[in-house]
Amino acid sequence: MNILYMIFCYPIELLMEFLAGHFNSLIGSQGFSLILTSFSINIIMIPVFWYAEKLQQRERNIQAEMKPKIDEYKGVFKGYELHLYISNIHKQYNYHPIYAFRSLLGLFIQLPFFVATYHFLSHYSAIKGVPFLFISDLGSPDMLLPLFGAGVNVLPFVMTAINLVSSFVYGKMLSKMERINIYVIAVLFLVLLYTSPAGLLLYWTCNNIFSFFKSVVFVKLLQNQKKTAPAL
Amino acid sequence: MYHLIMLSLLLFAVTPSNVYAYLDPGSGSMIVSVIIAMVTILIYVTKSFIYGKMKSLGKKSDMPDIKREYNVVVYSEGGQYWNVFHPILRELDSRGIQTMFFTSRNDDPGLAQEFTHVEKKFIGEGHNAFFVLNKLKAKMILMTTPGLGVLQIKRSKGVKHYSHITHATGTCFSYKAFSLDYFDSVLVGGTADRDLIAELEEKRRSQKKQVEMIGSTYLDELRIKLKNSGYTYNMFGEKKTTVLVSPTWGSHGLLSKYGQKLLKTLSDCGKFNIIVRPHPQSFISEKNLMDELMKNFPETESLKWDREKDGLNSMFHSDIMISDFSGIIFDYLFLFERPVLTFKSQFEKRGREAMDLKDDSYDIKLLDRIGKTLAESDISEIVSLINSSISEKQALSAVVKEAEDALARHPGEAGKRAADFIQSVIKTI
Numbered sequence: 001m002n003i004l005y006m007i008f009c010y011p012i013e014l015l016m017e018f019l020a021g022h023f024n025s026l027i028g029s030q031g032f033s034l035i036l037t038s039f040s041i042n043i044i045m046i047p048v049f050w051y052a053e054k055l056q057q058r059e060r061n062i063q064a065e066m067k068p069k070i071d072e073y074k075g076v077f078k079g080y081e082l083h084l085y086i087s088n089i090h091k092q093y094n095y096h097p098i099y100a101f102r103s104l105l106g107l108f109i110q111l112p113f114f115v116a117t118y119h120f121l122s123h124y125s126a127i128k129g130v131p132f133l134f135i136s137d138l139g140s141p142d143m144l145l146p147l148f149g150a151g152v153n154v155l156p157f158v159m160t161a162i163n164l165v166s167s168f169v170y171g172k173m174l175s176k177m178e179r180i181n182i183y184v185i186a187v188l189f190l191v192l193l194y195t196s197p198a199g200l201l202l203y204w205t206c207n208n209i210f211s212f213f214k215s216v217v218f219v220k221l222l223q224n225q226k227k228t229a230p231a232l
Numbered sequence: 233m234y235h236l237i238m239l240s241l242l243l244f245a246v247t248p249s250n251v252y253a254y255l256d257p258g259s260g261s262m263i264v265s266v267i268i269a270m271v272t273i274l275i276y277v278t279k280s281f282i283y284g285k286m287k288s289l290g291k292k293s294d295m296p297d298i299k300r301e302y303n304v305v306v307y308s309e310g311g312q313y314w315n316v317f318h319p320i321l322r323e324l325d326s327r328g329i330q331t332m333f334f335t336s337r338n339d340d341p342g343l344a345q346e347f348t349h350v351e352k353k354f355i356g357e358g359h360n361a362f363f364v365l366n367k368l369k370a371k372m373i374l375m376t377t378p379g380l381g382v383l384q385i386k387r388s389k390g391v392k393h394y395s396h397i398t399h400a401t402g403t404c405f406s407y408k409a410f411s412l413d414y415f416d417s418v419l420v421g422g423t424a425d426r427d428l429i430a431e432l433e434e435k436r437r438s439q440k441k442q443v444e445m446i447g448s449t450y451l452d453e454l455r456i457k458l459k460n461s462g463y464t465y466n467m468f469g470e471k472k473t474t475v476l477v478s479p480t481w482g483s484h485g486l487l488s489k490y491g492q493k494l495l496k497t498l499s500d501c502g503k504f505n506i507i508v509r510p511h512p513q514s515f516i517s518e519k520n521l522m523d524e525l526m527k528n529f530p531e532t533e534s535l536k537w538d539r540e541k542d543g544l545n546s547m548f549h550s551d552i553m554i555s556d557f558s559g560i561i562f563d564y565l566f567l568f569e570r571p572v573l574t575f576k577s578q579f580e581k582r583g584r585e586a587m588d589l590k591d592d593s594y595d596i597k598l599l600d601r602i603g604k605t606l607a608e609s610d611i612s613e614i615v616s617l618i619n620s621s622i623s624e625k626q627a628l629s630a631v632v633k634e635a636e637d638a639l640a641r642h643p644g645e646a647g648k649r650a651a652d653f654i655q656s657v658i659k660t661i
């Protein structure tokens with residue numbers, strides 16, 4: 001397990017540490033250096049995101065093309081006969097359900113970045129006790145809203161709001177079921193990250209702002225590609 | 233690919249559980265897609281495994297020599313197709329072409345037929361037959377069974393050429409989807425099926441098949457039978473206008489939809505002799521319906537149920553047919569040139585070749601010209617509709633001539649033309 005981490009994640013973590021350290025020495029702010037690191041990593045990731053998105057889109061397109069026929073057969077055939085007719089639809093489209101794993105390739109490429117980010121920011125001692133703008137300590141939960149004698153963390157809500165807007169934009173390309181799923185995931189993030197350090201949330205909020213713009217551009221590009229693709 | 237998947241799953245395993253929460257919506261959706269895909273694949277693989285096991289359950293009894301390399305194989309699902317194959321086998325035999333006739337019914341009349349160059353063998357039904365056919369080695373196989381490579385019969389690597397022959401005078405419009413896509417050739421009645429197949433090939437961008445317009449072998453057989461039959465009008469004591477109700481089977485068939493109402497209206501008026509000839513499959517697949525109708529409308533002086541193998545005698549007796557979209561309509565048209573009233577609106581296109589065609593096929597359009605096409609609301613007017621259609625029947629001659637070219641050309645020559653085609657194919661193998 002550690003070998004896998006050392007091969008796939010550790011080099012990325014080193015890069016993040018290098019970027020965050022250098023940005024901090026240049027501008028003298030841990031907060032802004034985290035923001036710049038987030039944007040830099042995202043820019044490096046653009047080709048990877050694009051490739052992963054295209055793989056997933058290809059899978060979605062072929063599913064959408066096969067769907068009317070599969071629905072038709074589900075309306076008239078049952079059991080083995082239905083299985084045979086659906087298999088034939090797959091054959092007609094040169095498809096096999098195992099191809100759905102193609103979208104896993106995109107995730108496989110992205111996963112080391114996620115793991116490295118999480119690991120790096122969980123152990124980044126440079127932000128502990130460091131204030132940034134209205135945040136008193138980047139190394140602890142923000143507790144920006146004092147309520148009922150305790151603090152309510154605001155950054156997780158900001159991140160979730162951005163996530164929801166991004167999901168809305170991205171969701172235009174998805175099926176109803178997939179849309180519901182990503183909204184549920186966005187809300188789940190809120191629960192899971194509520195007590196995380198402010199630095200981590202700051203980093204990931206910026207990441208999601210970038211992701212929002214990325215989604216807008218990708219949606220436009222993929223929709224244009226779909227419009228210009230010849231109809232089968 | 234397998235290693236990649238395993239590696240990815242390992243990465244999932246080493247990742248702290250809440251790292252997924254750091255994913256943006258795009259990546260989150262990717263994970264969801266992967267989970268859905270994994271579940272789908274699991275279900276698919278399980279089904280394929282179970283159904284794959286079912287395939288190998290075939291018994292070894294009645295097994296022909298599957299190691300032998302056959303020349304021409306003709307496969308019949310049973311006696312109901314004997315009229316289709318008989319003229320071809322007769323012709324192949326007379327030309328000395330070595331042929332193996334496989335049938336899935338041990339009461340197939342073909343098994344009792346004497347040939348010199350045609351061997352005959354019962355190979356069992358269902359999985360037994362599929363097992364033999366899927367292992368077969370032959371230059372060519374001819375069959376009426378559609379759905380090669382889609383349903384249970386797969387293309388065997390040992391067979392060089394698969395040929396389908398249509399078994400009804402209507403078109404393949406009502407065949408189930410992809411019925412003909414994986415055949416190398418199709419023997420059809422005329423231009424209607426040729427055009428239909430070309431349209432489907434174009435739409436599906438599938439491999440072009442050889443389409444040979446040979447006419448209708450079984451219609452030729454019926455012509456011979458009719459000529460030698462010596463039928464007389466003896467089914468009823470009193471000669472009256474005789475109505476033959478002869479629909480297809482299934483939930484969209486005439487008897488399922490309007491059987492009760494139609495038979496009541498016809499029998500209550502007392503003006504007709506009525507012959508009800510359900511599709512033989514109705515007595516198997518919709519036995520309850522048949523039992524109910526036969527109980528409500530038992531045989532009388534003016535109503536008969538016909539369960540004979542061929543419907544020639546009933547067709548001979550009748551002045552008009554009431555049907556839906558059964559192939560017998562065109563047998564009746566070509567053999568007797570008498571009008572047909574059809575209920576076609578309930579035709580279920582889903583899951584059939586019809587669904588992928590731009591328009592109704594030639595034979596469906598023809599129904600409007602060989603009688604009237606009716607809706608349920610017309611049943612109350614059925615008496616006047618029958619009388620008016622019979623009075624206009626002389627106009628049918630021209631329609632029949634044109635329809636023959638589209639559906640059943642070369643009367644009397646189909647067996648010879650099929651044998652010509654088979655001979656030309658095996659020469660090139």
